[in-house]
Amino acid sequence: MTAPFLPFTRPSIDEETIAEVANVLRSGWITSGPKVLAFEAALSEYCGGRTVRAFNSGTATLEVALRLAGVSAGDTVITTPLTWVATANVILEVGARPVLVDVDPVTRNFDLDQMEAAITPQTKAVIPVDLAGLPVDRDRLYAIAHKHGLRVIEDAAQAFGASWQGNRIGSTGDFVSFSFHANKNLTTSEGGALVLPADIDPGLCERLRLQGVRRFPDGGMDVDVLGGKFNLTDIAATIGLGQMKHIETFTARRRELARGYFARIDPALGLELPVADFANSNWHMFQVLLPAGTDRGRFIAAMKEKGIGVGVHYPALHLFSLYRALGFREGDFPHAERIGAATVTLPLFPAMLDGDTDRVCTALKASLSEIA
Ligand SMILES: *Cc1c(COP(=O)(O)O)cnc(C)c1O
Numbered sequence: 181m182t183a184p185f186l187p188f189t190r191p192s193i194d195e196e197t198i199a200e201v202a203n204v205l206r207s208g209w210i211t212s213g214p215k216v217l218a219f220e221a222a223l224s225e226y227c228g229g230r231t232v233r234a235f236n237s238g239t240a241t242l243e244v245a246l247r248l249a250g251v252s253a254g255d256t257v258i259t260t261p262l263t264w265v266a267t268a269n270v271i272l273e274v275g276a277r278p279v280l281v282d283v284d285p286v287t288r289n290f291d292l293d294q295m296e297a298a299i300t301p302q303t304k305a306v307i308p309v310d311l312a313g314l315p316v317d318r319d320r321l322y323a324i325a326h327k328h329g330l331r332v333i334e335d336a337a338q339a340f341g342a343s344w345q346g347n348r349i350g351s352t353g354d355f356v357s358f359s360f361h362a363n364k365n366l367t368t369s370e371g372g373a374l375v376l377p378a379d380i381d382p383g384l385c386e387r388l389r390l391q392g393v394r395r396f397p398d399g400g401m402d403v404d405v406l407g408g409k410f411n412l413t414d415i416a417a418t419i420g421l422g423q424m425k426h427i428e429t430f431t432a433r434r435r436e437l438a439r440g441y442f443a444r445i446d447p448a449l450g451l452e453l454p455v456a457d458f459a460n461s462n463w464h465m466f467q468v469l470l471p472a473g474t475d476r477g478r479f480i481a482a483m484k485e486k487g488i489g490v491g492v493h494y495p496a497l498h499l500f501s502l503y504r505a506l507g508f509r510e511g512d513f514p515h516a517e518r519i520g521a522a523t524v525t526l527p528l529f530p531a532m533l534d535g536d537t538d539r540v541c542t543a544l545k546a547s548l549s550e551i552a
Pocket residue numbers: 236237238239240263264266267309335337338359360361370371372
């Protein structure tokens with residue numbers, strides 16, 4: 181018997197959550213309602229009591245955070261080229277211009293020296309991204325942001341469950357954005373949440389989330405700001421509430437599996453491994469860089485043939501047509517380009533077995549020698 185296909189990730193949804201979703205479906209109220217409020221309360225508690233609002237995607241939280249931060253046409257926002265393209269797309273969406281800076285080749289997160297050097301009078305905000313769940317240095321990040329009067333919108337889409345020097349990501353800082361997409365460490369199938377700083381009106385955040393509508397006790401309403409359609413459903417929030425119970429064990433299991441990879445991957449294969457951080461990172465992904473000259477397409481195909489799913493997260497975004505059309509070009513960010521071209525994401529999710537990491541490592545060795 182051959183082992184079943186091992187995907188690079190898979191959500192863990194327990195039976196209690198599935199039953200609770202069925203209850204919501206039968207309840208007659210399936211869009212935003214009491215479950216969303218309960219989910220927001222649970223997220224707030226997790227984030228040290230800060231104000232949190234739920235959204236239907238992480239992308240929506242980033243866009244609304246930019247609007248709440250007052251970013252608009254004529255402003256620039258600094259971020260990384262090595263991220264899911266949503267991070268930069270939202271900057272364009274609000275009419276501002278993304279300024280990209282290269283990544284640190286070790287952490288694969290944006291280089292804070294280059295970030296500071298890129299600040300100009302037009303810079304309104306900065307969007308750090310915790311790639312694969314490894315947090316950007318929050319101490320230095322906020323020191324730079326405060327010095328230059330910049331707003332920070334943490335794209336912590338991949339960092340739910342991670343921490344920085346003992347503080348949970350989300351419990352400190354300016355705006356913090358989470359995604360609950362199916363592949364993220366905590367999922368609602370699709371969804372997101374925005375942690376709000378104390379100077380931001382949660383009511384305005386809610387209006388930007390839903391058509392700008394303000395409702396009055398007498399049943400009347402007004403619209404005084406252009407809002408989107410970004411509300412989460414009670415169905416999705418119910419999944420999130422079920423996931424919250426497991427977040428600590430999910431993270432612990434991911435760290436254990438990551439340790440397993442470090443112990444099992446043969447150094448002779450010449451792979452570039454991620455930073456071995458078992459205190460801060462939530463190990464959203466385990467990403468290795470293939471040796472120079474390796475044909476990634478053939479490697480992925482060879483792994484698939486052996487029943488192992490491999491992902492690519494992500495090609496450097498400035499090389500996408502939309503961004504080239506804005507003037508970015510090859511050679512602009514050499515580290516991001518090299519990493520984006522060589523990176524592969526190995527399977528890692530809480531329900532994975534220790535034996536699965538053995539399978540992956542065996543397939544890894546065989547695939548690399550096959551295509552050499
Ligand atoms: C997933 C992700 C997003 C977008 O989240 P969605 O919920 O898919 O909209 C943004 N940034 C990063 C870094 C992500 O990984």
